[in-house]
Amino acid sequence: MKNKSEIIKKLFFSTLYLSAFTFGGGYVIVSLMKKKFVDELKWIGEDEMMDLVAIAQSSPGAIAVNGAIVVGYKLAGMAGAVTAIIATIIPPFVVISAISAFYTMFRDSYVVSQLLEGMQAGVGALICTVVYDMAKGITEKKDAVSIIIMLCAFIAVCVFKINVVVLILICAAMGLVKGLLNKRRAS
Numbered sequence: 274m275k276n277k278s279e280i281i282k283k284l285f286f287s288t289l290y291l292s293a294f295t296f297g298g299g300y301v302i303v304s305l306m307k308k309k310f311v312d313e314l315k316w317i318g319e320d321e322m323m324d325l326v327a328i329a330q331s332s333p334g335a336i337a338v339n340g341a342i343v344v345g346y347k348l349a350g351m352a353g354a355v356t357a358i359i360a361t362i363i364p365p366f367v368v369i370s371a372i373s374a375f376y377t378m379f380r381d382s383y384v385v386s387q388l389l390e391g392m393q394a395g396v397g398a399l400i401c402t403v404v405y406d407m408a409k410g411i412t413e414k415k416d417a418v419s420i421i422i423m424l425c426a427f428i429a430v431c432v433f434k435i436n437v438v439v440l441i442l443i444c445a446a447m448g449l450v451k452g453l454l455n456k457r458r459a460s
Contacts, residue, residue, distance in 0.1 A: 277349055277352070280316075280348055280349050280353070281349050281352055281353060281356050283314070284344075284345055284348055284349060284353055284356055284357055284360070285356045285357075285359070285360045286360070287309050287310070287314075287360075288306075288341050288344075288345070288356075288357045288360035288361050289360035289361075289363060289364065291305050291306060291309060291361075292337065292341075292360065292361045292362070292363070292364045292365065293363075293364035295337070296392050296395070296396060297392070297395070297396030297399055297400065299329075299335055299336025299337040299339075299340065300336065300399070300400045300403045301396060301399040301400060301403070302336075302337040302340065302361075303326050303329070303336065303337075303340050303403055304399055304402050304403040304406065306322075306340055306341075306344060307319070307322050307326075307406065310322065310344060310348075316348055317344065317347060317348070319410060320410065321347070322344075323407060323410050325340065325343040325344055325347060326340060326407070328343050329342070329343050330441075331441055331445065337361055338358060338361050338362065341354075341357035341358060341360070341361040342354045342357060342358055344357060345357030345358070408423060411423050418451060422444060422447060426440055426444060
């Protein structure tokens with residue numbers, strides 16, 4: 274990697290760009306962060322990116338900001354985390370400020386409502402991409418326990434409507450137990 278100041282500069286402009294042109298929430302930006310930092314820049318490995326996404330997802334707050342924090346921290350420490358936070362929140366702050374200033378005009382605009390409706394299809398496709406990438410990462414390892422956990426989590430949420438927070442806590446406990454068992458076997 275390059276020196277820290279170059280990394281921070283590239284991190285700032287990358288996260289600013291991703292945040293400015295991402296519609297649909299955190300899962301969409303996570304997919305684009307993976308493409309930028311794993312596939313294009315090769316600063317982070319794919320497995321490590323999935324771990325960072327899991328941390329961001331399980332932390333309170335917006336996943337886009339949490340994802341930027343963990344990626345920024347991984348790449349450049351605390352300075353990288355602060356840089357990524359600032360770059361990630363600037364575009365939504367500007368957009369929300371503009372919308373609030375012209376709220377009545379946007380509220381009644383046929384064009385704006387149609388644009389937002391059309392973007393929903395693209396957002397759905399990007400979220401499907403994130404799900405596919407995460408599932409592919411699990412299935413490629415051919416770890417039966419992880420595949421079973423993934424399928425059970427899907428069924429629990431989609432069929433039995435179990436609260437996602439409960440599911441995250443259960444999966445975290447299962448991951449901890451699995452890690453401890455693997456550690457015990459290794460020693």
